[in-house]
Amino acid sequence: xxxxxxxxxxxxxxxxxxxxxxxxxxxxxxxxxxxxxxxxxxxxxxxxxxxxxxxxxxxxxxxxxxxxxxxxxxxxxxxxxxxxxxxxxxxxxxxxxxxxxxxxxxxxxxxxxxxxxxxxxxxxxxxxxxxxxxxxxxxxxxxxxxxxxxxxxxxxxxxxxxxxxxxxxxxxxxxxxxxxxxxxxxxxxxxxxxxxxxxxxxxxxxxxxxxxxxxxxxxxxxxxxxxxxxxxxxxxxxxxxxxxxxxxxxxxxxxxxxxxxxxxxxxxxxxxxxxxxxxxxxxxxxxxxxxxxxxxxxxxxxxxxxxxxxxxxxxxxxxxxxxxxxxxxxxxxxxxxxxxxxxxxxxxxxxxxxxxxxxxxxxxxxxxxxxxxxxxxxxxxxxxxxxxxxxxxxxxxxxxxxxxxxxxxxxxxxxxxxxxxxxxxxxxxxxxxxxxxxxxxxxxxxxxxxxxxxxxxxxxxxxxxxxxxxxxxxxxxxxx
Amino acid sequence: xxxxxxxxxxxxxxxxxxxxxxxxxxxxxxxxxxxxxxxxxxxxxxxxxxxxxxxxxxxxxxxxxxxxxxxxxxxxxxxxxxxxxxxxxxxxxxxxxxxxxxxxxxxxxxxxxxxxxxxxxxxxxxxxxxxxxxxxxxxxxxxxxxxxxxxxxxxxxxxxxxxxxxxxxxxxxxxxxxxxxxxxxxxxxxxxxxxxxxxxxxxxxxxxxxxxxxxxxxxxxxxxxxxxxxxxxxxxxxxxxxxxxxxxxxxxxxxxxxxxxxxxxxxxxxxxxxxxxxxxxxxxxxxxxxxxxxxxxxxxxxxxxxxxxxxxxxxxxxxxxxxxxxxxxxxxxxxxxxxxxxxxxxxxxxxxxxxxxxxxxxxxxxxxxxxxxxxxxxxxxxxxxxxxxxxxxxxxxxxxxxxxxxxxxxxxxxxxxxxxxxxxxxxxxxxxxxxxxxxxxxxxxxxxxxxxxxxxxxxxxxxxxxxxxxxxxxxx
Numbered sequence: 001x002x003x004x005x006x007x008x009x010x011x012x013x014x015x016x017x018x019x020x021x022x023x024x025x026x027x028x029x030x031x032x033x034x035x036x037x038x039x040x041x042x043x044x045x046x047x048x049x050x051x052x053x054x055x056x057x058x059x060x061x062x063x064x065x066x067x068x069x070x071x072x073x074x075x076x077x078x079x080x081x082x083x084x085x086x087x088x089x090x091x092x093x094x095x096x097x098x099x100x101x102x103x104x105x106x107x108x109x110x111x112x113x114x115x116x117x118x119x120x121x122x123x124x125x126x127x128x129x130x131x132x133x134x135x136x137x138x139x140x141x142x143x144x145x146x147x148x149x150x151x152x153x154x155x156x157x158x159x160x161x162x163x164x165x166x167x168x169x170x171x172x173x174x175x176x177x178x179x180x181x182x183x184x185x186x187x188x189x190x191x192x193x194x195x196x197x198x199x200x201x202x203x204x205x206x207x208x209x210x211x212x213x214x215x216x217x218x219x220x221x222x223x224x225x226x227x228x229x230x231x232x233x234x235x236x237x238x239x240x241x242x243x244x245x246x247x248x249x250x251x252x253x254x255x256x257x258x259x260x261x262x263x264x265x266x267x268x269x270x271x272x273x274x275x276x277x278x279x280x281x282x283x284x285x286x287x288x289x290x291x292x293x294x295x296x297x298x299x300x301x302x303x304x305x306x307x308x309x310x311x312x313x314x315x316x317x318x319x320x321x322x323x324x325x326x327x328x329x330x331x332x333x334x335x336x337x338x339x340x341x342x343x344x345x346x347x348x349x350x351x352x353x354x355x356x357x358x359x360x361x362x363x364x365x366x367x368x369x370x371x372x373x374x375x376x377x378x379x380x381x382x383x384x385x386x387x388x389x390x391x392x393x394x395x396x397x398x399x400x401x402x403x404x405x406x407x408x409x410x411x412x413x414x415x416x417x418x419x420x421x422x423x424x425x426x427x428x429x430x431x432x433x434x435x436x437x438x439x440x441x442x443x444x445x446x447x448x449x450x451x452x453x454x455x456x457x458x459x460x461x462x463x464x465x466x467x468x469x470x471x472x473x474x475x476x477x478x479x480x
Numbered sequence: 481x482x483x484x485x486x487x488x489x490x491x492x493x494x495x496x497x498x499x500x501x502x503x504x505x506x507x508x509x510x511x512x513x514x515x516x517x518x519x520x521x522x523x524x525x526x527x528x529x530x531x532x533x534x535x536x537x538x539x540x541x542x543x544x545x546x547x548x549x550x551x552x553x554x555x556x557x558x559x560x561x562x563x564x565x566x567x568x569x570x571x572x573x574x575x576x577x578x579x580x581x582x583x584x585x586x587x588x589x590x591x592x593x594x595x596x597x598x599x600x601x602x603x604x605x606x607x608x609x610x611x612x613x614x615x616x617x618x619x620x621x622x623x624x625x626x627x628x629x630x631x632x633x634x635x636x637x638x639x640x641x642x643x644x645x646x647x648x649x650x651x652x653x654x655x656x657x658x659x660x661x662x663x664x665x666x667x668x669x670x671x672x673x674x675x676x677x678x679x680x681x682x683x684x685x686x687x688x689x690x691x692x693x694x695x696x697x698x699x700x701x702x703x704x705x706x707x708x709x710x711x712x713x714x715x716x717x718x719x720x721x722x723x724x725x726x727x728x729x730x731x732x733x734x735x736x737x738x739x740x741x742x743x744x745x746x747x748x749x750x751x752x753x754x755x756x757x758x759x760x761x762x763x764x765x766x767x768x769x770x771x772x773x774x775x776x777x778x779x780x781x782x783x784x785x786x787x788x789x790x791x792x793x794x795x796x797x798x799x800x801x802x803x804x805x806x807x808x809x810x811x812x813x814x815x816x817x818x819x820x821x822x823x824x825x826x827x828x829x830x831x832x833x834x835x836x837x838x839x840x841x842x843x844x845x846x847x848x849x850x851x852x853x854x855x856x857x858x859x860x861x862x863x864x865x866x867x868x869x870x871x872x873x874x875x876x877x878x879x880x881x882x883x884x885x886x887x888x889x890x891x892x893x894x895x896x897x898x899x900x901x902x903x904x905x906x907x908x909x910x911x912x913x914x915x916x917x918x919x920x921x922x923x924x925x926x927x928x929x930x931x932x933x934x935x936x937x938x939x940x941x942x943x944x945x946x947x948x949x950x951x952x953x954x955x956x
Contacts, residue, residue, distance in 0.1 A: 078526045091525065098519050100526055197526040203755035232528050233757050311755055314558050317569020318523040322621070338562055361560070361750035370752055 001026050002160035003476055006217040009163055010065045013058055020058065020068030024051035024112050027070045031114060031161050036137045038152040038161055040075045041083050042115035050112040057110055065220055067110040072162035074153050075116035076123055077208075078197040079103050086199045087119040087131040087149075090319045090326045090345035100197020101229045102166065102208055109224045114162050118152030121347045122316065123173055123201040125149050126418040127409065130349045135406055138181060139477040140443055144403035147177030153211050154181035158444075158477060164212040164221055168198060170205045171304055172398070172422025175434035178211055179398035179446020182436045184463065184473060185211045186218045189453050190429035191236035194229030200315040202308035203234070205426040214473055215435065215463035219243035222456060238454060246457045247464040252286030254462065255391040259294045262396030262421055262448075274438030274445045275397050281469060282395075282462075292387045292394070296379040300423040301416060303380070306360050306373035307427070312350075313357030319345065352412060381428040384450075393462055394450040397421055398434045402443035425450050435463045436472040444472075481718070482682040485710050486690075487645045487675055488637035491652055492630050493662040494606070494670040495538045501605050501629035502529030502572065509668050513622035517608075521627045523567030528756050531556075535629040536760060538661040539579045539603050540770045542631060545659050545777060546598060548583025552762040556603070560750040565608035565621050573632075575751045578602030579760065580631075585655075586779070587647045588797075596648050597636030604630050625669075631661070637676065637687060642706035646699050649673050650801070653699075654778050657803040666697050673702050677709045679717070688713070689723040693737060695730050705730040709737055781806060789813075789820035798828055804842045811849035816856055823856060830873050846880050847873070855883040862943060863887060898950075901934075901942050905950045908933045919955055927951060 001023060004012065012018055018026075028044050047070065054068030078084045078096035080103070085091040099107065106113070120130040128136040128151025136151040138144040139159035146155040150167030154177035157165050167174040169187035178185025186209045193208040200206060210221035222243045229235045256279065263272060283289055321327035321341025328340035346354070360369035387394060399418060409415050425432035430450055437447035447466075451459045467473050500507055503520035520527045543550045555577040558570040580601035587594050608623035633652060639645040653671055656662035664671050678690035693709055696702050708730075713723055727746075728737040776784070778800045785796035800806050805827070812823045831852065835842060855876065859869050864887055875886045908930055909916055919926045927948075934947050 078524075084525065086525070094525065096524070096526075098524070195526075196528050199525040200756075231530060233530055234528075234755070310752060314560050314570050314750070314752070317560060317562065318525070318567060320562060320564075320569055322564050323522060323567065324524070334564065358750060361752055363748045363750075366750075366752070 002030055002163075004163070005213045006065065006069055006163055006220055007214075009069060010067075013068055014063070020051040020054040020112065021048060023068070024048060024070050024114070027114055027162060034159060034161055035142070036139060036146075036155045036159050036161070037134050038118055038136055038155040038159065039072065039115040040085055040087065040118050040131075040133050040152070043082055043113055044115075046082070047112050047114050050110075054110050054112060064109065066224060068112055069163050070112040070114050071106070072114050072117045072153055072156040072165040073103065073106070074150055074166050074168060075119055076168050076199045077103050077116075077166060078199070079113070079116065082116065084116065084199070085132070086123070087121040087133060088346065088350070089132040091199075092132065092326065094325050096197075098197065101194035101231060102225055103197060105224055105227075106166075117150070117156055117165060120149035120151065120173075121350050122199065122312070123149040123168055123170055123206075124312070124349050124353055126172070126176060126415055127404075127406075128152065128177070129406065130347055132347060137406070138403045138443075140182065141403070143405055144443065145180065145406055147180035147399070147403065149173040149177075150185075150211060151177050154178055154183055154185070157181070157183045157211055157213060160476065164210060164217055166208060166225070167211045168201075168206055168208045169422075169426065169432075170201050170207075170308060171426050172419045174209045174211060175398050175422050175432055175446065175448060176419065178434040179436075179448070180403040180444065182444025182446070182472070182475065182477075183211055183213060184215055184218050184436070184467075185209065185434045185446075186222065186456070186459070187425065187432045188222065188226065188456050189236070189431045190426075191234055192238070192431070192454075192456065193225045194227070194232045194235045196229055196231040196235075200311075202311040203315060204311060205304075205308060207426070215433075215460050215467055216244065216247055218433075219247060219460045219464075222460075226456075241457055243457055243460055246461045249461050250286070251282070251462055251465045254282070254287040254393065256282055256287050256289045257292035257387050257391035257394045258289060259292050259297065259387070259394060259396060261294050261297045266400045266417065266420065267397060268401045268440070270440035271397050271399070271401060271445050274440065275395070275447055278437040278447045278466070278470075279395060281466065285465060285469060290391055292391060294380070294383045294387065294424065296376065296383050297424045299376045300380060300427055301420060303373040303376035303427060304419070304423040305356070305416060306369050307377070309353040309357030310361050310370050310373075311357070313354045313361065316346075316350070316354060321345070349412065377427045380424055384424070384428050384430060384452075388452045392451075392458065393455075396448050396450075398446035398448040402440050402445060421448060429453070431456050431459055433459050433463055435466060436475070437466075437470075438472060439475075444475075483679045483710075483714055483717075484682045484684075485640055485642075485706075486637045486678050486680060486687055487639035487642070487706060489633075489635045489639070489645060489649060490674040490676070490692075491633040491635075491649065492606075492672040492674075493542075493633060493652070493656045495535055495629040495631055495661055496663050496670075497532060497534045497538065497629055499532055499534075500627035501532050501535050501603065503627050505627065507628050509670075511624055513611075513620070514624060517623040517626055521567065521623055523569075529572060529754070531757060531760065532629065535603060536579065536762070537766075537770060538629075539601065539631050540762065540767065541659050541661055541774065542601060542633070542656065543580035543583065544767070544771050544774055545655060546583040546585050548598060548601070549581035550762060550767060551577055551579055551581055552764075552767070553577065554579040554602075554760045554762075556754045556757045556760070557751045558754045559604075561747045563607065563610075564619065565610045565623070565626070567608065567623060567626055571605060571607065572754055572757070573604035574602035577759075579762075585648070585651060587644065587651050589644060589647055594638075594644070596638045599634045599636055601631050601633040604632060606630050631656075637678075642703040642710070645675060645706055646703050649702060650699060651778075654801055654803060658778055659775060666699075669697065672697065675702065675706055675709075677706055677713070678723070679710055679713045688717075689725050691723065691725070691737075692727045693730050694727060694740065697732075701730060701732050704732075704735065705737060708735065712737070778803075778806075785820075789824075791820060791824055795824050795828065799824060802842070808842050808845070808849045812853045812856070815853045816860075819856060819860065822859070823853075826852060826856060826873075830870065834877055847876050851876060851883065858883055858887060865940070865944060867940065898946065901938075901946055902950055904934055904937055904942070905930075905947065905954055908937070909951075909954055916955065927955075930955075
């Protein structure tokens with residue numbers, strides 16, 4: 001059951017091959033037996049209640065395709081009455097009194113939440129090693145990282161612990177773990193999905209999205225997650241199309257741009273050759289390939305590592321030990337309360353980024369850092385704009401390497417380099433996707449698709465057509 | 481050495497919207513602590529601000545009223561600092577692109593008028609309140625006020641005395657109430673003034689080092705605090721000391737200012753544009769629409785009172801200084817368009833005196849404008865004398881009664897029956913032959929004696945005009 005897609009499971013439920021309660025219990029059993037550490041909280045009681053309700057709904061004939069679908073929710077989304085930790089000691093005791101808009105939408109669609117997934121603390125990390133709840137293991141090889149920050153969500157889908165999961169992507173946090181765990185991950189255009197109730201890391205970059213087994217499943221989940229929200233001023237008043245409508249459109253004549261900067265220094269040879277094989281597959285399907293250039297993408301890492309820390313240094317200020325969350329014991333005075341609560345409550349990487357951000361925003365440095373980084377964002381957006389005048393989609397690797405060993409990357413800057421191909425899409429606000437496109441040493445390799453603004457339908461169409469021609473996305477880790 | 485005082489004011493006017501600037505929670509004052517703070521005001525993880533457009537409209541209204549430049553694209557920034565009653569660890573404010581740019585306002589001191597420059601006015605959210613005296617060892621936090629919309633109006637350092645500063649502050653206070661963007665209630669903190677004060681040797685161009693005075697919640701204290709600060713700075717400079725740039729807290733009980741923090745201890749607020757909010761775009765249409773809805777401003781009203789009602793400059797000034805007073809006066813005019821002067825006298829005289837004596841705002845006056853109108857009518861139609869009217873007024877104030885009922889009850893009705901008065905006049909003339917002789921020999925002043933006698937006999941109820949006419953008639 002756990003290897004099936006949403007489409008297949010919905011059919012099974014409809015045909016009464018199994019009930020939703022049985023399906024849910026199956027996943028819960030698998031979660032209990034799993035050693036991936038993919039979940040921070042398992043909401044088994046709630047899940048079974050929701051499953052029962054879904055079974056009733058199915059019996060009454062009022063079900064939709066997602067009714068009763070068991071999913072895993074990234075622990076960055078606030079869930080009413082359920083602990084919402086964002087992978088941090090700071091929020092270890094925080095039970096949200098309200099639902100994020102995304103949580104609310106998934107509830108209303110009749111889905112079954114199995115639990116909240118592990119993640120890098122406040123979504124800061126590329127390996128899921130920065131979690132207060134310990135590292136997540138890659139289902140393909142338990143000595144490897146699953147990627148981050150949505151590592152628990154990716155491992156959960158790849159490891160057959162949930163039918164799909166939610167993720168958030170600030171610099172690659174959906175696409176990179178999707179790539180390293182061999183699943184499908186979509187980061188939509190900035191503003192497509194409401195950020196209300198999604199604990200903010202870097203507000204101008206954060207975007208939620210689905211993590212699924214297939215592009216078709218991603219389209220189905222995006223249909224529910226997307227939409228304008230009056231509680232989020234940065235969400236777009238853009239109509240939500242049915243993302244499944246164009247999945248089967250022909251991609252004959254599709255123009256693909258390969259940015260030369262995405263195939264340069266640091267890219268693993270095996271990753272590169274698998275990506276090129278995938279591109280050839282598209283050519284065989286009638287697509288036209290062009291070499292393009294994104295000259296300013298070289299500045300994506302420095303620009304990102306200014307903008308994101310600046311915003312996070314301010315976003316995380318509310319975690320001060322005063323109203324909720326971790327508070328240090330036996331404090332001497334107010335300053336001591338702040339200092340110790342935050343020193344003890346935050347992990348190393350989070351503290352590092354807060355420090356970088358606070359420094360970069362200080363009087364006298366603002367122009368040189370924050371303002372400059374914002375200018376670089378414009379240049380990067382302009383690069384994309386020019387390229388999209390010539391091509392329909394940009395393709396390249398998601399990550400320069402396959403999953404690396406747990407504990408092997410200790411230097412933060414080396415870790416930051418893992419995001420080299422994913423950051424640009426966030427800085428420009430463009431939609432990006434990762435789909436499984438091969439293996440190297442039995443570890444998955446993800447192909448990245450970057451589209452123009454609001455081209456999610458197109459991206460899903462391209463990915464779906466690829467998945468009809470290939471079977472990479474059907475492969476599952478042997479341990480599962 | 482002769483010193484010159486230089487003052488600039490930062491006025492925080494709380495905008496009178498029903499809900500907060502970035503959330504749907506109510507702004508009502510005086511409610512149970514933390515009962516009016518929603519998830520957004522509490523700064524829970526994941527919440528986002530959404531701008532209340534009514535706040536923008538009110539800020540534009542202010543800008544238009546002082547003919548200021550309106551930044552049709554303005555931006556909200558985050559001002560970052562830690563304080564327990566600041567739930568997000570930053571205040572959403574406006575730094576480089578405030579909604580209202582440069583403007584100016586004219587103030588009058590006695591005969592002199594002066595223009596005070598307004599540097600800017602920007603929107604921001606208020607913080608909550610820390611309450612230190614509720615529990616023994618702990619500080620209590622009430623977040624009801626957190627997220628209340630404020631318009632911070634920053635003046636140029638154009639004032640040269642505490643008196644000027646007060647006139648300017650009162651002028652702004654009047655204006656914000658006239659255009660209905662702020663209730664002006666200083667006790668509840670809806671209108672707060674911070675004063676930047678420095679002194680310099682007369683004739684010197686450069687500004688001296690300033691101190692910022694905070695915690696001033698009345699115009700009286702504003703004047704006192706500034707004068708106190710000027711004295712303090714003079715004492716220091718005259719003993720060859722130097723002024724430290726700092727924030728000082730005014731204590732109205734001890735009548736002193738004390739240092740709160742110096743520039744060195746000041747926060748680096750790390751301002752940057754709030755990524756959760758889009759820039760505010762104001763269309764030409766909206767600007768024009770708000771311009772059209774602007775009510776009559778104090779200066780316009782004053783000019784109209786002089787030109788159309790024939791009031792003196794002074795009277796018109798007093799009557800327009802406070803919107804509620806002007807409203808009261810204008811309600812009376814609805815029935816007494818031709819008696820503006822009499823109405824003005826009563827409002828500025830008996831009414832104001834009683835309000836002052838009992839420390840009551842005109843909005844809460846026990847005698848409403850309609851009630852006072854009726855009293856004026858009874859003076860006009862001769863039912864009572866002006867003197868009796870004062871008694872009726874007093875009774876109305878004490879009992880909140882209706883003028884007619886009080887006149888009836890107190891038998892204050894004037895005797896206007898000519899026959900009755902005539903009989904009394906004849907009686908008085910007959911009983912006072914020596915005085916009649918004096919009158920006839922040319923002593924006109926003796927007439928007052930007769931009037932007095934008649935009033936005594938009628939318990940003051942005879943119509944004095946009729947009495948005078950009759951006396952002259954009978955005596956000649």
